[in-house]
Amino acid sequence: KNQVEQSPQSLIILEGKNCTLQCNYTVSPFSNLRWYKQDTGRGPVSLTIMTFSENTKSNGRYTATLDADTKQSSLHITASQLSDSASYICVVSSFSAGKSTFGDGTTLTVKP
């Protein structure tokens, strides 16, 4: 069964600190991996998209990495801000299988 597992389930950090969120997947064949940020009560917003040949993609203070060999991705947030408090969702797509599989998300809380 294709799965996307995210860890930790939740995380609390102090403002200004860095953090790393993990995404492990078994989806095959792999097409792309996307990270989304979802604020409470809002729809997900795309942060990064990576294909098989890309191992790093940045979007401001967000940096995603991909190791397609080990089927792992991480999202690193630098110098966290209160506005980073949200759920972060990892999505892996397999076009030949015709589907995208969503992880359950990591809930990040940034405290002052």
Place this chain on the structure above:
Amino acid sequence: NAGVTQTPKFQVLKTGQSMTLQCAQDMNHEYMSWYRQDPGMGLRLIHYSVGAGITDQGEVPNGYNVSRSTTEDFPLRLLSAAPSQTSVYFCASSRDRDGYGYTFGSGTRLTVV
């Protein structure tokens, strides 16, 4: 540029009632999809469309119908609402199935009593 617009934002239905959740996008995206998000769970695909006149089932299609008569609109119909359909529903569109330019609507919170 409004992006993806969903209406209504909130809805309460009685068991057995039917209704249509509206979704419209103004980005000329070919690919549109509907998801539901239950508390503590990931988004699950209900139905999707790769272009006008073409729809297909996702992971959890039972109890829902869709149609795609135009590129812009992708309504989701609940045929006979059940409490198990209480959820937050998101519509999304993208330029193609690669997911580039993938945009979600702000969601419809549906409660079935």
